[in-house]
Amino acid sequence: MAQDVFVRLWQRGLSDDVRDVTAWLYKSATHLCIDRLRQRAMHQRPVPQATVSPDLEATTGHRQTLQRLVSVADADELHVAVLSRLDGLTQPEAAAVLGISERTVRRLLSRFDERVARLEVKS
Amino acid sequence: MNEHPSFLALDRHALGASTPEVAAHVGACSVCRAHLDAVSVAAPIPPRVLGLRPSAPWWKQRWFQVLLPVAAALVMVVLISARPADELRAKGPPTAIAWVKRGDDVSQWKGAPLTVGDSVRFQVAPEGLSRVTVIDGTTRTVLYEALVKETTMTPAWTLDGTPGGDVVWVVLSNDVVTPAIIEACDGVAVWCRRFDLRAGSR
Numbered sequence: 001m002a003q004d005v006f007v008r009l010w011q012r013g014l015s016d017d018v019r020d021v022t023a024w025l026y027k028s029a030t031h032l033c034i035d036r037l038r039q040r041a042m043h044q045r046p047v048p049q050a051t052v053s054p055d056l057e058a059t060t061g062h063r064q065t066l067q068r069l070v071s072v073a074d075a076d077e078l079h080v081a082v083l084s085r086l087d088g089l090t091q092p093e094a095a096a097v098l099g100i101s102e103r104t105v106r107r108l109l110s111r112f113d114e115r116v117a118r119l120e121v122k123s
Numbered sequence: 124m125n126e127h128p129s130f131l132a133l134d135r136h137a138l139g140a141s142t143p144e145v146a147a148h149v150g151a152c153s154v155c156r157a158h159l160d161a162v163s164v165a166a167p168i169p170p171r172v173l174g175l176r177p178s179a180p181w182w183k184q185r186w187f188q189v190l191l192p193v194a195a196a197l198v199m200v201v202l203i204s205a206r207p208a209d210e211l212r213a214k215g216p217p218t219a220i221a222w223v224k225r226g227d228d229v230s231q232w233k234g235a236p237l238t239v240g241d242s243v244r245f246q247v248a249p250e251g252l253s254r255v256t257v258i259d260g261t262t263r264t265v266l267y268e269a270l271v272k273e274t275t276m277t278p279a280w281t282l283d284g285t286p287g288g289d290v291v292w293v294v295l296s297n298d299v300v301t302p303a304i305i306e307a308c309d310g311v312a313v314w315c316r317r318f319d320l321r322a323g324s325r
Contacts, residue, residue: 018140026131088129097131 001036005029023097026083034078037070073115080108127155137162217295218248224279237282244279245293247271256300258292263302266291 005028015021070078083094084105091109095102128136128145136145137159149155221232224242237243247255249271257267257277267277277293294300 018135018138022131022135022138022140087131088127089131090129093129093131 001029001032004032026087026089026097027079030079030082030087034070034075034082037066068119069116072119073112074108077108077112077115080105081112084109127152130158133158134162217250217252219293219295220246222246222276239282242279242281245277246274247277247293247295248274249295252295253297254295254299256292256294256296258294258302260292265302268299271295 005025008028009021009025012024015024073081079098080094083089083097084091089097091102091105095105098105128148132142132145133149133155135141136149141149149159222229222244223232223237224244225238225240232243245257249255253270253272255267255269255271255275255277256265258264259266266280269275269277
């Protein structure tokens with residue numbers, strides 16, 4: 001995945017602006033990871049519970065939740081959620097990286113949280 | 124700053140594009156300093172990579188230097204070989220066109236002279252043929268060959284101003300061809316298009 005991202009960066013051309021390069025890296029890496037997760041979600045079966053040891057139960061649960069989210073959540077929501085919740089970007093940072101407004105970031109995060117809540121209720 | 128900066132902010136700090144707030148936080152936060160220490164250490168190179176033989180960059184390789192001079196003339200010929208013409212006509216003749224990238228703009232080559240920095244690649248439609256071969260007409264070397272089933276793009280080459288060969292042949296065929304094929308190409312009945320980049324016409 002990292003190789004793919006840096007090949008794309010090389011093809012795109014390096015900018016002298018570190019902020020520009022880092023923003024592009026975060027955006028592209030997130031995009032690629034979500035695409036890859038979606039492909040896996042389409043072709044892979046869920047991890048069988050019977051094979052999961054107690055120590056891995058929580059990890060497996062998170063993974064299955066993530067697989068379900070990737071399958072049902074909007075791509076824009078996932079982009080914002082990954083940048084905000086996993087990478088720890090502030091809302092202004094996420095907005096700048098994705099080229100959208102902070103208001104849109106808040107709206108997408110809200111929709112994502114609602115989706116997670118519905119999934120948790122179902123499970 | 125009470126909370127930790129984001130990974131983006133820390134990465135920018137590590138690359139010298141920090142802000143006073145992030146710098147102040149890092150100065151007082153051992154967790155963030157540990158993260159910065161970790162990212163500042165280059166990952167070890169896997170042994171299998173160390174064992175690989177280094178190769179010259181593509182722009183320093185002979186084929187590239189020979190291929191693409193400033194104001195080169197390029198002749199692109201699509202050779203129909205080894206298959207009856209009637210069979211080829213069932214789907215129309217093979218075609219080959221050149222695409223030029225200048226800066227961020229990509230456009231089909233219309234005959235304008237190329238300049239240093241321009242990149243060119245060829246789009247071929249085999250239409251019943253199965254192999255594309257790109258030959259340096261000056262050095263008589265094969266630059267690229269591949270099996271093709273449908274419309275395909277070749278790799279791109281960039282004009283770097285190095286003097287050298289100025290003719291490229293794009294050959295479509297069924298059989299493997301050698302550079303010698305271009306010796307006979309002019310004398311046989313082939314479908315071809317000529318692109319003369321030096322004169323800026325075609």
